[in-house]
Amino acid sequence: MAAELEPVTGRYMQLDIQGRRNRIYFEQAGQGIPLLCLHTAGADGSQFRHLLNDPEITRNYRVIAFDMPWHGKSLPPVGYHLEEYRLTSDLYVDTVMAVCQGLELARPVVMGCSMGGRIVLQLALAHGTDLRAVIGLESADHQEPWYDTDWLHRPDVHGGEIAAALVSGLVAPQSPDEYRWETLWGYLQSGPGVFKGDLYFYRADSDYRDRVGEIDTTQCPVYLLTGEYDFSCTPEDTLRTAARIEGAQAIIMEGLGHFPMSEDPQQFRGYIMPILDQIRG
Amino acid sequence: MSNIPATLVQLADLLNGNAGLVRRGRFVELEFMLQIGDEAHYLNIDHGKLTAITPAPLLMRPWRFAIRIQADAWLQFCQAMPRPGYHDLFAMCKLGVASVEGDIHPLMANLRYFQEILALARLELGEAAHGS
Numbered sequence: 001m002a003a004e005l006e007p008v009t010g011r012y013m014q015l016d017i018q019g020r021r022n023r024i025y026f027e028q029a030g031q032g033i034p035l036l037c038l039h040t041a042g043a044d045g046s047q048f049r050h051l052l053n054d055p056e057i058t059r060n061y062r063v064i065a066f067d068m069p070w071h072g073k074s075l076p077p078v079g080y081h082l083e084e085y086r087l088t089s090d091l092y093v094d095t096v097m098a099v100c101q102g103l104e105l106a107r108p109v110v111m112g113c114s115m116g117g118r119i120v121l122q123l124a125l126a127h128g129t130d131l132r133a134v135i136g137l138e139s140a141d142h143q144e145p146w147y148d149t150d151w152l153h154r155p156d157v158h159g160g161e162i163a164a165a166l167v168s169g170l171v172a173p174q175s176p177d178e179y180r181w182e183t184l185w186g187y188l189q190s191g192p193g194v195f196k197g198d199l200y201f202y203r204a205d206s207d208y209r210d211r212v213g214e215i216d217t218t219q220c221p222v223y224l225l226t227g228e229y230d231f232s233c234t235p236e237d238t239l240r241t242a243a244r245i246e247g248a249q250a251i252i253m254e255g256l257g258h259f260p261m262s263e264d265p266q267q268f269r270g271y272i273m274p275i276l277d278q279i280r281g
Numbered sequence: 282m283s284n285i286p287a288t289l290v291q292l293a294d295l296l297n298g299n300a301g302l303v304r305r306g307r308f309v310e311l312e313f314m315l316q317i318g319d320e321a322h323y324l325n326i327d328h329g330k331l332t333a334i335t336p337a338p339l340l341m342r343p344w345r346f347a348i349r350i351q352a353d354a355w356l357q358f359c360q361a362m363p364r365p366g367y368h369d370l371f372a373m374c375k376l377g378v379a380s381v382e383g384d385i386h387p388l389m390a391n392l393r394y395f396q397e398i399l400a401l402a403r404l405e406l407g408e409a410a411h412g413s
Contacts, residue, residue: 146375157390165392169369173362229365231372 008052010073017069017098018091024099025073026066030058033132033280034108036100037065038116040138040259041202042163042195043186044072047113050265056273060280061109066099070194072186085197088205092119093126100130109279111135114233114258115202117224121212121241128220133279135223135272138230138258140237141208141244149203152196163187163195170258172229175267183262209244217247223275224248227256249275285334288402289322293331295401302401303329306394311345311387318352329394346383348395354378359403370399 008029015022027045029052037048045065052063067074070085096119100108109132112120117139124134147166153159164187171180187195215222222245226238235252242250253260253271260268296302306329314337315324323344325333335342350358350373357367366376373379381388388395 147371151389156386162389162392165396166371168393168396169371173368229368231366231369231375 006053007055007058008049012073013099013102015098015102017095020077022069022077022095023075024066024069026064026099026103027052028062028064029053030060030062032060032062034100034103034105035061035063035276036096036105036108036110037063037261038096038110038112038119039065039068039071039186040114040116041198042071042167042190043183044068044074046072047183047186047259047262049262050268051261051272054269057276061276064099064103064105064108068095070191070197076191085193087115087198087201089119089122089201092201093122096123097127097130107132109133109135109276111137112139113137113261114139115198115206117233118202118206118208121208121215121222121245122206124215124217124220124222125208125211128216131220133221133223135225135275136238137260138226138233138238139224139241140226140233141212141241142206143202143233143237145203146232149196149199152199153193159192159195160188160190163190167258170230170232171263172227172255172257174255175257175263179263179265183259186262212241213244213246215245215248217245221279222248223279224250225253225260225271225275226250227253227258227260229255229257232258284336285322286320289324289334291405292398292402293334295405296331296398299401302394302397305329305397306391309387309391309394312343313383313388314344314347314349316347316349317355318350321347321349331398344383346381346385346388348379348381348388348399350379358399370396 008027010027013024015024039045039047044067048065051057070076110120110123117136120134120136121141151162164184167187168184224238224242226235239250242248255267257263309326309329312323312325315322321337323335323337324331354373357363366372
């Protein structure tokens with residue numbers, strides 16, 4: 001039987017980020033407006049495979065999803081074994097902008113989830129003129145730490161198992177089992193300390209509460225979509241953030257949790273398609 | 282286990298008859314406390330099997346960790362489609378209607394195992410236990 005080939009292409013690029021060479025894996029499909037997708041903490045770009053395979057999206061958008069360094073099929077930079085991985089706001093912005101420049105993306109839409117949803121706010125602030133719009137999924141300008149992240153990286157607890165178990169509760173109960181477990185696989189296979197290192201950015205180095213009000217949504221429209229079952233970035237967190245950004249649109253998605261694009265792609269589609277249509281104009 | 286609620290006895294049968302779940306908990310050997318509302322029990326786990334249920338509290342009887350869930354929250358958790366915030370142990374902890382206490386290392390190291398025990402209770406026993 002012939003294989004069913006998807007219209008998605010995977011490639012590697014080599015990029016210098018903050019003076020270090022990185023080998024980064026990305027997938028893309030479609031043509032038109034670049035839509036750069038940023039995965040959640042401790043996971044990888046495969047969370048966006050349903051968008052990459054959606055012909056109604058790829059007809060008008062060039063969808064690109066890359067694995068952050070240390071994640072998925074991207075490598076950590078040389079010397080990683082000598083350091084503790086810690087993502088910072090600056091490193092995250094520099095990474096995303098290096099990918100945009102490296103792939104020559106002209107005024108892309110940047111859509112990120114969770115920590116990706118956080119950084120799009122900073123991208124809109126610092127690079128709004130270079131972007132067509134940002135979409136923050138499970139996005140807020142700050143989150144109070146609510147559990148001890150030391151559990152995520154220690155020799156007597158399996159990092160992948162505990163990461164997956166912890167985030168499993170962030171998936172909506174009605175999400176299909178198939179996609180729930182696929183989403184959790186990303187966490188089960190993550191590298192040691194990577195989820196924790198991402199959460200350093202999420203918890204300690206991305207308090208944008210005093211700055212999001214400076215985002216100019218006439219230059220770079222902001223869309224924030226959060227699932228009702230997300231108790232990490234709660235609907236209240238998102239609505240509070242949207243209220244601080246003049247012109248931002250916020251939508252609370254029913255029947256979805258923290259991973260809308262991967263946990264229930266069909267349900268998510270109902271919310272993201274009108275946004276993508278609106279951005280396209 | 283004559284003075285033990287039928288639902289907990291059923292939970293033991295369901296867990297011990299679930300080879301996959303027993304296998305997942307094969308390194309778990311401890312006694313923990315499960316408190317739903319005012320009713321608390323010590324649950325003894327031996328290599329993944331629930332081997333003894335004892336009413337709590339018993340003076341000077343230690344436990345490794347305790348999972349405490351408010352009665353109303355447990356009812357919500359047991360719905361076929363729980364409301365947001367009542368669909369997960371840590372969601373309920375964040376809401377302040379449940380807590381985990383004590384030496385939670387074995388809970389965290391075997392989190393999926395314990396989550397699946399609670400899910401068993403929710404899915405298989407919730408309706409029978411609460412008629413909801």
